[in-house]
Amino acid sequence: AVLDGLKYAKSHEWVKHEGSVALVGITDHAQDHLGEVVFVELPEVGAAVSQGGSFANIESVKATSDVNSPVSGEVVEVNDKLGEAPGLVNTSPYEDGWMIKVKPSNPSELESLMGPKDYTKFCEEEDAAH
Amino acid sequence: MGLLRQSEKLGLPLMNLVRFKGMPILDQLNLEEKLLRTTSDNWCIVNDGANAPTVVMGVSGKPAELLELESVIGDNVPVIKRFTGGGTVIVDEGTIFVTLICNKDAVPKVQPYPRSIMSWSGKLYDEVFQGIGDFQLRENDYVFGNRKFGGNAQSITKDRWIHHTSFLWDYEDRNMTYLKLPSRAPEYRSARDHTEFVCRMREYLQRSAFIDKTIKALDNYFMVQPATPADVNSCQVAKFAHSTRLLSKQELEDACSSTKPGTIAQSASI
Numbered sequence: 001a002v003l004d005g006l007k008y009a010k011s012h013e014w015v016k017h018e019g020s021v022a023l024v025g026i027t028d029h030a031q032d033h034l035g036e037v038v039f040v041e042l043p044e045v046g047a048a049v050s051q052g053g054s055f056a057n058i059e060s061v062k063a064t065s066d067v068n069s070p071v072s073g074e075v076v077e078v079n080d081k082l083g084e085a086p087g088l089v090n091t092s093p094y095e096d097g098w099m100i101k102v103k104p105s106n107p108s109e110l111e112s113l114m115g116p117k118d119y120t121k122f123c124e125e126e127d128a129a130h
Numbered sequence: 131m132g133l134l135r136q137s138e139k140l141g142l143p144l145m146n147l148v149r150f151k152g153m154p155i156l157d158q159l160n161l162e163e164k165l166l167r168t169t170s171d172n173w174c175i176v177n178d179g180a181n182a183p184t185v186v187m188g189v190s191g192k193p194a195e196l197l198e199l200e201s202v203i204g205d206n207v208p209v210i211k212r213f214t215g216g217g218t219v220i221v222d223e224g225t226i227f228v229t230l231i232c233n234k235d236a237v238p239k240v241q242p243y244p245r246s247i248m249s250w251s252g253k254l255y256d257e258v259f260q261g262i263g264d265f266q267l268r269e270n271d272y273v274f275g276n277r278k279f280g281g282n283a284q285s286i287t288k289d290r291w292i293h294h295t296s297f298l299w300d301y302e303d304r305n306m307t308y309l310k311l312p313s314r315a316p317e318y319r320s321a322r323d324h325t326e327f328v329c330r331m332r333e334y335l336q337r338s339a340f341i342d343k344t345i346k347a348l349d350n351y352f353m354v355q356p357a358t359p360a361d362v363n364s365c366q367v368a369k370f371a372h373s374t375r376l377l378s379k380q381e382l383e384d385a386c387s388s389t390k391p392g393t394i395a396q397s398a399s400i
Contacts, residue, residue: 011288033243039190061244062216062270063284064189130241
């Protein structure tokens with residue numbers, strides 16, 4: 001599923017700009033390809049994130065996978081529920097499985113991200129190429 | 131796959147092959163993480179035996195749940211938490227390590243996701259073990275029949291991935307007693323204890339033959355070129371913050387205390 005109202009990165013993270021805060025998580029495409037998530041390691045509140053840089057780790061199957069931030073800024077909140085319930089990333093990637101809230105330092109970065117239609121096409125092309 | 135003409139091989143991506151013998155597993159893991167995150171080359175690292183018995187847990191491993199801590203602490207067995215996912219192993223000089231570090235587009239049709247990489251690795255090792263035992267990739271393990279001899283783990287970044295394997299060429303039964311039966315285990319294990327679940331690769335082929343066959347199988351996907359430790363050193367950045375670490379005795383003792391009745395239960399925030 002790809003939701004309207006969100007922006008998407010090529011590394012399969014989504015961002016929702018809500019006023020002065022941006023909500024970030026991984027997409028349904030990503031959680032499906034990763035498999036059952038068993039552990040999520042999140043940054044501390046106050047940590048700096050940069051667009052395209054890794055801010056978290058997800059463990060699934062036998063792998064740790066980087067999660068990369070779609071925007072630069074400061075982490076203002078993390079989803080504590082993922083400590084006890086990492087599977088929320090699989091079951092509710094766009095809602096209960098959100099990962100961090102960021103105070104963006106450069107909101108114009110959102111313009112470089114994909115909208116829902118472009119992201120859907122991107123995913124189709126990526127899967128078809130493999 | 132089979133033999134490729136030299137002209138066909140010219141289109142294949144380069145892979146640097148580095149061989150060690152008896153490298154301490156902590157050093158190996160630190161090297162791997164550094165090569166994964168700070169270089170853009172493809173690498174195959176073969177470490178023919180670690181130097182001393184060591185427990186190696188995955189990134190989210192909890193010592194209290196996975197280890198017989200009183201024995202581990204009493205026998206001064208080092209415990210490492212590595213940067214990749216997956217389960218807990220005990221490694222020693224009878225363990226052969228094969229690590230593949232690749233750019234995400236290095237292998238056609240392989241996506242930088244766990245199952246895609248794992249599936250391709252199964253095909254690679256199908257070629258290595260062709261005609262040897264009843265080899266298969268089974269629920270992320272390499273097995274002969276229903277007995278595991280190779281454990282896998284991965285780490286995936288935006289543009290690269292690592293898939294590393296510890297192969298049980300031989301092992302000490304006694305060392306397996308340091309490990310508890312994990313709560314998260316493959317279905318085919320069927321609650322067997324370690325001695326009934328694993329097997330020794332030495333019963334199937336010679337050590338040198340395994341390493342040679344692995345390199346030969348890689349030749350079908352890469353232009354494999356030998357690299358020396360000096361080559362490895364020359365392409366590394368000076369400073370890198372490893373996430374693999376050796377757990378302290380205090381951490382292990384705290385974890386051990388948390389399992390004893392009558393103590394306040396604390397989650398092992400290790």
